[in-house]
Amino acid sequence: MRNSLHLQELLLSIGYHQQSVCVPTIFLLTLDGIKTRPRKILSETQRITGILKRSSSSEEQERSDQNAAWFAMGLYLVVLWVCAVVLHSLGRAEKVTQTTETSFSESTEGLTAGTVTIGLDDQNQEPPPFYPCQDDETDYRERVYQRDSHGVMQLVQSEDYEGNEDYEDTDIDTSNDTTIHPCNLSPSGLPLCLIYPTNQLNCSWKFHDLSNDSQSSASASVSVCRNNERISSVDCVSEVMGGQGAQGWPGGVVRDVSAVCQGSVGDGVTSLSLTFKVSRPDVCCIYTNKMDTIDIEVLRPPPNITAWVREEGLLVQWGLPSSTTPRCFRYQLQINDLVRSFTEGLTYNETNLDHTQRYDVKMRVRKNSDCRGSEHWSSWSNIIRNVCFPPSLVPH
Numbered sequence: 393m394r395n396s397l398h399l400q401e402l403l404l405s406i407g408y409h410q411q412s413v414c415v416p417t418i419f420l421l422t423l424d425g426i427k428t429r430p431r432k433i434l435s436e437t438q439r440i441t442g443i444l445k446r447s448s449s450s451e452e453q454e455r456s457d458q459n460a461a462w463f464a465m466g467l468y469l470v471v472l473w474v475c476a477v478v479l480h481s482l483g484r485a486e487k488v489t490q491t492t493e494t495s496f497s498e499s500t501e502g503l504t505a506g507t508v509t510i511g512l513d514d515q516n517q518e519p520p521p522f523y524p525c526q527d528d529e530t531d532y533r534e535r536v537y538q539r540d541s542h543g544v545m546q547l548v549q550s551e552d553y554e555g556n557e558d559y560e561d562t563d564i565d566t567s568n569d570t571t572i573h574p575c576n577l578s579p580s581g582l583p584l585c586l587i588y589p590t591n592q593l594n595c596s597w598k599f600h601d602l603s604n605d606s607q608s609s610a611s612a613s614v615s616v617c618r619n620n621e622r623i624s625s626v627d628c629v630s631e632v633m634g635g636q637g638a639q640g641w642p643g644g645v646v647r648d649v650s651a652v653c654q655g656s657v658g659d660g661v662t663s664l665s666l667t668f669k670v671s672r673p674d675v676c677c678i679y680t681n682k683m684d685t686i687d688i689e690v691l692r693p694p695p696n697i698t699a700w701v702r703e704e705g706l707l708v709q710w711g712l713p714s715s716t717t718p719r720c721f722r723y724q725l726q727i728n729d730l731v732r733s734f735t736e737g738l739t740y741n742e743t744n745l746d747h748t749q750r751y752d753v754k755m756r757v758r759k760n761s762d763c764r765g766s767e768h769w770s771s772w773s774n775i776i777r778n779v780c781f782p783p784s785l786v787p788h
Contacts, residue, residue: 524665524680525617532582532681536575539674575670575677577601580648583666583681585614586768587657589692593626595653595666597681602632602649607672612651615665616658626655661685688766691757693773694723699753701781705743706751712738713757713770720763724756726772735760747781 536549583597595614602610612628633648651668665682696711706727713721718736725732725740728751734740745751753776759765 523622524615524667524682525622525663526620532579532679535678535680537676537678545676575672575675577670577677577679579668579679583651585653585664585666585683585688586766587661587664587685587689589690591657591659593653593655593657593664595626595628595664596650597666597668597679598648598650599668599679600648602647602670609671610649610651610669611671612653612666612668614653614655615667616661617663617665618660619662623661624658626653626657628653664688686765690766690768691759691770693770694755694757697753697755697773697776699751699776699779701747701779705741706745706753706779707739707741708753708755709739710755716759716763716765720759720765721757722760724769726754727751745781750778750780752777753779 532552534549534551535547537545538548540546578600580598580600583595585593585595587593593614593616597612599610602608610630612630614626614628615622616624616626628651631650631652633650651666653666657664663682663684665680668679670677670679691713694710694713697708698710699706699708701707708725710723712718718738722733722735723740725734725742727742727745728749730742730744732740732742754772754774756770756772758767758769761767
């Protein structure tokens with residue numbers, strides 16, 4: 393009877409403390425063996441019931457004790473089942489957690505390593521970006537980049553067209569002249585760029601002494617700017633000429649290279665920046681020339697050209713090409729094979745003519761050197777044909 397009551401109290405205590413129910417249950421399972429078969433449990437229960445029967449003198453008490461024993465066994469089995477379910481769920485959750493953490497760790501590790509490597513490679517291969525449209529300086533500039541001890545391309549030298557040099561404070565040894573001028577390339581003057589009235593852009597830039605080896609590459613491009621903003625670009629083609637000449641880099645023959653750029657630019661363009669780049673494994677030389685469009689825009693032919701004859705000769709009259717003052721223009725007038733050049737004015741009278749001949753007249757214009765603008769001649773105007781003297785002015 394005392395043992396029965398003790399077992400009931402133990403099982404009831406387990407039922408009232410559900411949060412820690414698995415600990416005493418596992419303890420019991422460990423004592424009796426996790427693989428205890430149900431018939432062994434029933435035999436133990438029957439033994440307890442027999443003891444209860446022998447201890448009870450009343451049949452009613454015996455029945456009550458037997459019911460309590462069966463109740464204890466049922467509760468014990470329920471607790472075992474609950475613990476089995478809980479342990480199974482915890483095992484699945486732990487397995488899922490471990491799988492997720494492992495996958496995330498492997499994925500993150502691979503991504504981190506790949507990103508760092510690729511980023512450094514890209515950063516090492518190319519010099520830092522520069523923005524030609526934001527450069528306030530115009531005209532020619534040469535920049536030399538060289539790879540430092542950390543594998544990063546650094547600016548080591550900057551030079552303008554007049555030969556003014558700036559040397560950057562870096563950890564790269566620039567004591568050797570071949571290090572200061574590693575590209576061994578020189579432009580044959582400034583680039584020639586023209587914007588025609590049709591907004592067609594033509595640029596060309598020629599360089600000498602390009603090394604003829606597999607490690608050297610050259611490319612060019614034009615940035616089209618509106619104020620300090622890059623709005624478009626024009627592609628260029630590099631043409632290599634020659635191949636026979638003085639020795640440049642060891643094992644390579646120097647050559648000339650010309651960059652030719654053609655394309656269309658829109659309205660409102662304020663400047664252009666032509667870039668020519670020569671790349672070697674540890675060196676990059678960038679040559680830039682920024683031009684304001686006002687300096688490279690080709691004028692249209694003079695407007696409203698008229699020609700007629702009078703007693704004094706052939707008189708030609710035209711309109712002002714633009715709003716610029718008249719003294720800024722230089723004109724060419726062609727009358728048949730006769731070419732006349734002059735500045736200023738909006739009329740011209742040619743007296744040295746044969747009154748018996750017919751004449752074709754055309755004109756073109758450009759800015760003169762005293763004013764800002766392109767000194768490239770405009771196209772010829774439409775021809776005024778068959779200008780002739782009237783019979784009254786023809787000598788007999």
